[in-house]
Amino acid sequence: MTAELVRGQNHPLPHTRLEIRVTAGAPVLACVTLADAGGTVPGTEWIAHPGSPTLPGVEVSRQAAAALRFHVDLEAVPERVHLVHVLFALPEGVGGPDRFGGTAAPFAAVTSTDGTEIAGFTLTGLDTESAVVALELYRRQGAWKVRAVGQGYAGGLAALLGDQGLPEARACAATIQEAVARHLASAVQAPLPAAPDGARARPDSPAPGPAAPQPGPVTPPPAPPGPVPPQACPPTGAGGAVNYTHPGRRTSTPPPPPPAAPPAAPGQPPRPVAGDATGWSMDERLYNQVWGMFEDLARAVAAYRSAVDFAESRMEQELDRVLSDPRNRIGRAGDTAREAARAKHDELTARAREVLDRDLAQLTAEAEVVEPALPAAYAGWDNPVWHAYRVPMEIPMALRLGDVHLPERPDLRIPMLVRLPLERGxxxxxxxxxxxxxxxxxxxxxxxxxxxxxxxxxxxxxxxxxxxxxxxxxxxxxxxxxxxxxxxxxxxxxxxxxxxxxxxxxxxxxxxxxxxxxxxxxxxxxxxxxxxxxxxxxxxxxxxxxxxxxxxxxxxxxxxxxxxxxxxxxxxxxxxxxxxxxxxxxxxxxxxxxxLLRITPIPDSHLADPWVGHAWTYEPPTVPQGSRVVTQALGQVAAARRAWRR
The missing domain is CATH 3.40.50 (Rossmann fold)
Structure with missing residues (x-):
């Protein structure tokens, strides 16, 4: 059962490999500091933050977003570490709120790697603070516990780090904020608009682990499929300063909402529409919709497999109970017990399959309208969008590395999208x-x-x-x-x-x-x-x-x-x-x-999703036999490069 913590309360951690999930009313950046027994952070090398996201046992996101996930492996942190602090802060200079009191209360959850929530904490009571210590993971008599802290700082990240004893805290805070600013090309910078009635709202998701994978998508995708590195955009001419801003990302008013779904027949689910997720542009809506389809398929199959396992377990228990009496092991009584147990098993399995088939049919219908609407960066090489390809003027949010599917429905393939710029090779x-x-x-x-x-x-x-x-x-x-x-x-x-x-x-x-x-x-x-x-x-x-x-x-x-x-x-x-x-x-x-994100040149079941850990089959991208679409696209790229250099 999940422990709903209040400020100052602690709770034992039954696992050492954890995922921290953060949701907030506005984009936040997340950091993790490692401290010694005295609670002091000796130096910047003890901090995982968007500009330097990994430490032994810790990996945080490079981006600021209203929904973040990052990982902590307490067995892998150095022995001298006694405290692991989870920090949130509002990004500076991106047009968002400058204090937590102006947004919905952030929420932090500690889960196991299989998605089971261990403890949650809603950070209420914040007002002028722009940085906060949300959680503290600490050693106690050889075991680890989590404590809800909720200590806010009106002085921002610099004041917070200074309070933890970090030398040059102000310079470190500036470095972290600068790293987040460089990721604006890849981060959702303002709360996503509310989804219209019937539309599926999705938080900004990390990248199939893979994605991928990590390798898992679906890496996700992680994800796998994940954190996104900064991008150095060249100036309009040769040489000059590096411009780390995205040339086309909007941070003011959002565009009109996606089109409403056509009316469905009475008793039928609404007809799917491409772009029914939240986002600041159609590409962002499609990106979130694809990730939503990926998550929906993962959870639908997980529910089906769980139901089948339950039916098998129940049948075995009933047979064990009946056949424990030697008199029922032979003759008509034993046969009747077996038939009854098998009938119940088949009924439960049939019901589970009926629900799964319904969900798969809806996802298949959604895939059929989403795939043709994908932009070139998300589309397969057989998509007609490539026949109208022109060299773009701005960098897309994500890139398609192939497809993923599950054995329950191999023909239902979900695009494996990873954020750009690539966060890993x-x-x-x-x-x-x-x-x-x-x-x-x-x-x-x-x-x-x-x-x-x-x-x-x-x-x-x-x-x-x-x-x-x-x-x-x-x-x-x-x-x-x-x-x-x-x-x-x-x-x-x-x-x-x-x-x-x-x-x-x-x-x-x-x-x-x-x-x-x-x-x-x-x-x-x-x-x-x-x-x-x-x-x-x-x-x-x-x-x-x-x-x-x-x-x-x-x-x-x-x-x-x-x-x-x-x-x-x-x-x-x-x-x-x-x-x-x-x-x-x-x-x-x-x-x-x-x-590196491992992918294969032939279909292979080596990717795992970040929710339930299914083994997904990865399908590498293929070019239709005899097609010249790649050659034609490269020809346009070469011509555009020559024109750009003139």
Whole structure:
């Protein structure tokens, strides 16, 4: 049973792997501070915040939103940590409220990883405060407990961190607020408008874990499917300062509500409408609607499976009770008991299936109207929207990485969307040990499929970014991916040929590592205008094939550095690799693989949703046989890049 806490009350934690869920009446940013036995936070390295979202055992969101989820693994925090504080603050300078008293009371819930709520706390009584310590997780006699704190600070995040003993609290608070401001391109910056009658309102969701996955979607998606890194948008001409604002995000009045659903026949569910979720634009509504469909399918199937398990358990209990009497084990009495138990089981299962079929039919009808309405960034390659494709002038909210489905209805496929800019790199697993399907395939064919999949993902990323705002580099040490890379190399969307040999690997990694260092120093020092004029401020994608061929120890270290530090300053990895090829490095590369979102070139059930943990089957994106849609899109991208450079 959920414990509804009041200020000062504590509650034992039966689990150490937890999810913290936050809902508020306006977008908030979340931080976690780790403190010693005296309650002091010794330094900024003890704080997980949107600009630096991970600590041992802690991962928070990079964005500010009215609905957030982040994770805490208490077994993984350092032993010297005795207190884990969960903090909320209102973002500054985004047009939202400047005090919690002007919004609905925030709510924080502590749940287990399977979604079971352990404790909840509504932060009432806040007025002029703009930052608050919501919860405190603390050690007590070898066990962990949660305490509802609710301590607000009118002085904001700086006052809160200063009260926890953090040196240079004001500078740290400014860094956190700056990190949130850089994420405006990806964060919902104002409360979403109320959904019209009959419309399904959805909070802004994280990314299939996958998404994905984490790997889970559906990563979500996490999510998996998740937190979103900042984006460095280039200026209108070469060189100049880095502009971290979104060129088209509106923060004033919302657009008109989505169209109302057509009237349904009496007794029938309302007819689905594309864009019936909340949002500030149609793309945002469709994004939230797709995530809502994903969640609805996950929960509908979970309810069905639970009902079937209950029917099985009940039948076994009834049979055990009847057959415990030896006189009923033979003869007509035993047969009658078995028949009755089986009849009840079948009745319960049939009822559960009837409910599931009803929900699946509604979701299928919704998918049939949503899929044709999706913009290019969300649409499959077979969607007619690609035939009218034009290079966009602003960055979309999200990108489609493929589809996911469950065995109860394989033809009901939900688009797997991840937020942009990418918060983590992608790993296309070309190994044969990842799944049974991969083990039956020819190794060379699997590797070619993996590289084809990487090119399709790179093509979509290039196609959804405005001209000059996305640059792709390729490392192909032995030239093994030349045939698959032909659409990229022949279209002219690459600034140079794929890097070959150890020298090529070293040159590309050195260039991107230097870019990460320079941008990090400029951002931390508040001197973005001092970046070299020849620095490419566009988002960077590095495609790596045949890893670790051509990589020495220094190159491997640089690659790990790019995977860890690159996303926050606009450098992303797309690895095409078989983990077994790098087995000689042992556990040294484990952090690299964990930092990447694993997807596969063939259908594979390796993603988990963040609600009930289903194993979802991931379907990679496919281009219709004989279609030239990718080539045509890349041709337009290349032409737009040439025009932009003039």
């Amino acid at each position: 992608l790993w296309i697993d070309s190994g044969r040990l990842g799944s049974e399907a991969a083990m039956t395939m020819d190794e060379d064919r699997l590797r070619r499929l993996a590289m084809d999949t990487a090119v399709v993902h790179a093509a979509r990323l290039l196609a959804v970014y405005p001209p000059g705002e996305f640059t792709v580099h390729v490392i192909d040490p032995a030239g093994a991916g030349a045939a698959a890379l032909a659409p990229l190399t022949s279209s002219g969307v690459l600034d140079g040929p794929p890097a070959a040999g150890a020298a090529g690997v070293s040159a590309v990694l050195a260039k991107l590592t230097q870019r990460v260092d320079l941008v990090q120093m400029a951002v931390r020092g508040g001197a973005a205008e001092s970046l070299p004029p020849d620095l490419d401020t566009a988002e960077q994608l590095l495609i790596v094939n045949d890893f670790p061929h051509g990589f020495d120890d220094r190159a491997v270290t640089q690659l790990r550095y790019l995977a860890d530090e690159g996303p926050s300053v606009g450098v992303h990895l797309l690895m095409v690799a078989d983990r077994e090829d790098a087995h000689a490095y042992g556990p040294v590369l484990d952090p690299l693989w964990r930092s």
